[in-house]
Amino acid sequence: MHATEVFARYATEFHRQPLPEEVLHHAKRAVIDWHASLYPGLATEPVRLLEDTSAEDLDRGRARLAQGRAATARAAALINGTAAHAAEVDDSFRDAMYHPGAATIAAALAAGQDGGSTGLEFLRSVVLGYEVSTRIGVVLGRPHYQFWHNTGTVGTFGAAAAAAGLLKLDEAAFAHALATCATFAAGLQQAFRMDSMSKPLHAGRAAEAGLLAAQLARRGLTGSLDVLDGEAGLGQAMSNGPDWTRIGATLGTDFHITRLTLKNHIGCGHSFAAIDGALELQRLHGIRASDIAHVHVATYRPALEIACYERPTTANEARFSLHYVVASALVHGSVRLAAYEPERLDDPVTRDLMVRISVAVDPELDAAFPGQRAARITITTVDGRRLTHLQPNRKGDPEQPLSDAELESKLIELASPVIGSEQARALLARLWTLDSEETLS
Known part of the structure; x- marks a missing residue:
């Protein structure tokens, strides 16, 4: 089986299995941290320019921007994904050299709002996006990270997997969604070696591209299933020809989402x-x-x-x-x-x-x-x-994690200047009970 097919087989099994309580708890932590990252990003110039440029896709559609403005699903994924990375306070999975939340959660939220998903379905899709994408980042390794910005490249797979889960794609379509999104994956590190506004767009574009790949796969668009591990595939073109044979070895037993780094400072x-x-x-x-x-x-x-x-x-x-x-x-x-x-x-x-x-x-x-x-x-x-x-480690790393209370304080601190402390606390309470929400709208 090709790597895309391994992930697709896992996705089919994943939807049949209950989510362990620990994993569900960490999914909620990831979503809370994503919102803490989102609100300070809204005031940044790249997000303002993106909203202006996307005006024809706003004030219509079933998805929502951070402060409730209606948007098409792809516009919401693009803008929210950009905002969640813009203030440099979003989560990371250390071994994949990658910020998974910005793109994965933006795409999942847009797809879930657009399709009327429940809170639990949304949380499950976030887990699926994290588990698929972080493994791709680990395999691509340091040779990929030398030139490529993993949040833009690997993030595309997180977004595609999460959206594909919410769209309830079957095994074949899920594999094709990953195969197609691989051809969208981009984001160069040189983009932030000078003062520029491009970096957060990598996350937004990854969210939009992953969602689009899943939407296309639902309608029957096919991709090259060997696009990751083929002789001219992503592994060869964007890394050093890594070994994909054990890509699924720990899927379902070792949940990467339980080992995130949540930032305790703001910056790189x-x-x-x-x-x-x-x-x-x-x-x-x-x-x-x-x-x-x-x-x-x-x-x-x-x-x-x-x-x-x-x-x-x-x-x-x-x-x-x-x-x-x-x-x-x-x-x-x-x-x-x-x-x-x-x-x-x-x-x-x-x-x-x-x-x-x-x-x-x-x-x-x-x-x-x-x-x-x-x-x-x-x-x-x-x-x-x-x-x-x-x-030896950073405050917020798995070895020295932020407590739930510290994470809550992070959200209140960063969201309150934008939406007010009362609304920030109400949002926090709702995020902790997302699994009981009947709708994301």
Whole structure:
């Protein structure tokens, strides 16, 4: 069987089996985190421009944008998927180097609203999208991640699988939905190596493309079932010819959705181990920014390649600046939305500390990537002390997860400025009981 067929066979079995309570709980956590990511993204310029450009597909249709505006299903998937990735606060599955929620949940929600699905059907489809797509990301591996943005490429499969589940595609049609969406998969890392607005569109386009592939498959459109593992397939073209033979080995027994990383800071996740390590050194030794002569960050190579801006001048660049976020954390104690406001970006104390930060690749930590995201922080104080801390994981990783209470606080913090605290709390209560909802409308 080709990989697409393995996933399709699993999808058929998946719909016949009850969902374990632990998995259902983690699906709800993923959906809550998606909403926490969605609301701050609504105010970003890419989302505003996208709404303006998509005007003819808005104010009609059965799907909804975040604040209730009617939309066609594909427009809702595109815009909500973009918004959920725009503020850089969405979930990730570490081993796949991939943010699964933005595209997968956007497509599932659009398909579910459009088709009148129940809350439980929606949650099950989210699980299916995560389980299929994360495995594809793991197989494609680090060679794929060297050039491609997995949220745009791998995310297309998450969206397609979730939408196909809600559309109740049979085994053959499900396989064809995956085969077709593979030809839509795109998103280059170079798109965010300069200051640009393109990156969040990768998630939105993945959501839209996956939904479209599922809709087409429902109507009988076929794709090349060997598109992943064929000699000219995605594995060869976008990776190093990986082995697909065990792609389904743990499906149904090891649920990846239970091992997500949920962000505790706002910005590029590759910088979070360094932030956590710097804050821990500060906590252990009572260091103030004025006490610091130099900070050295040793970490894995992609952190330096992606969080690459040494002297950021915009909020976008600051989100991808290891120098900035570490300095801002040490000066202000956290890296939240306020870190990217103009007064924080231009804060002279932060800017002064950035000059005293150096970064380098640690070969040992780099060899452990992507399964581990670690950083070694060394702070030299003005009185001559040399303090070192190895941060093996990030707060929010499976080894140090956000509690349900911390996740709830994240949603309230990020949604309240947009919809008000009362409505944010009402939304949170409804999300925890989604499995009992008769409709997503």
